Amino acid sequence: QVQLVESGGxxxxxxxxxxxxxxxxxxxxSDYYMSWIRxxxxxxxxxxxxxxxxxxxxxxxxxxxKGRFTISRDNAKNSLSLQMNNLRxxxxxxxxxxxxxxxxxxxxxxDNWGQGTLVTVSS
Amino acid sequence: xxxxxxxPATLSTSPGERATLSCRxxxxxxxxxxxxxxxxxxAPRLLIYDASNRATGxxxxxxxSGSGTDFTLTISSLEPEDFAIYYCQQRNSWxxxxxxxxxxxxx
Numbered sequence: 001q002v003q004l005v006e007s008g009g010x011x012x013x014x015x016x017x018x019x020x021x022x023x024x025x026x027x028x029x030s031d032y033y034m035s036w037i038r039x040x041x042x043x044x045x046x047x048x049x050x051x052x053x054x055x056x057x058x059x060x061x062x063x064x065x066k067g068r069f070t071i072s073r074d075n076a077k078n079s080l081s082l083q084m085n086n087l088r089x090x091x092x093x094x095x096x097x098x099x100x101x102x103x104x105x106x107x108x109x110x111d112n113w114g115q116g117t118l119v120t121v122s123s
Numbered sequence: 124x125x126x127x128x129x130x131p132a133t134l135s136t137s138p139g140e141r142a143t144l145s146c147r148x149x150x151x152x153x154x155x156x157x158x159x160x161x162x163x164x165x166a167p168r169l170l171i172y173d174a175s176n177r178a179t180g181x182x183x184x185x186x187x188s189g190s191g192t193d194f195t196l197t198i199s200s201l202e203p204e205d206f207a208i209y210y211c212q213q214r215n216s217w218x219x220x221x222x223x224x225x226x227x228x229x230x
Contacts (some may be wrong), residue, residue, distance in 0.1 A: 010130075043208065044221055044222070044223050045221040063218070096167075106214055106215060107219055109172035110212075114166060
């Protein structure tokens with residue numbers, strides 16, 4: 001079955017950096033686009049970033065993270081990453097990786113999600 | 124950005140009742156709207172995509188309808204496990220956006 005397992009979250013000071021990882025299994029990772037979504041404590045969902053199956057064709061970021069976050073993937077290792085620099089208090093959230101369902105359109109719906117990893121930005 | 128407004132914010136209802144949740148988009152998203160369910164401490168789960176298509180393994184009591192700017196998620200007869208928060212999400216244009224959620228709680 002599809003499994004997505006995030007790791008790398010933790011407590012970091014404002015201005016600091018953190019790298020999140022998402023280990024994928026149970027499907028052919030290189031066939032799927034992937035995305036990161038976050039959820040601040042007690043709040044709703046916010047899309048963060050999106051990457052094409054090859055990591056080259058399409059990469060998008062939310063304006064709130066553009067220039068600070070970098071999404072990447074290693075298809076040989078079935079792994080998705082999110083490098084987060086210059087972190088702010090408002091980046092505090094649970095970060096989920098999600099698989100993008102392969103259907104026509106700008107992006108597919110998010111058909112499988114990991115359990116999330118908590119990032120806390122605080123001094 | 125496309126803003127999705129969900130209503131009501133909270134729906135207090137009972138098992139066995141019918142639940143109707145609304146999602147309104149600030150501009151047309153065609154049929155590119157999905158619904159997710161999230162329970163406390165869990166990741167969201169895809170229920171419905173492209174307005175009316177049930178995702179794999181989703182019970183038939185969940186149905187979606189609508190197009191353009193107005194969408195509805197209907198749960199025909201609430202089961203105890205259906206009490207959760209429901210989010211809509213559009214994939215018609217970047218950035219992808221989510222609604223603020225509707226909490227379905229036990230009355």
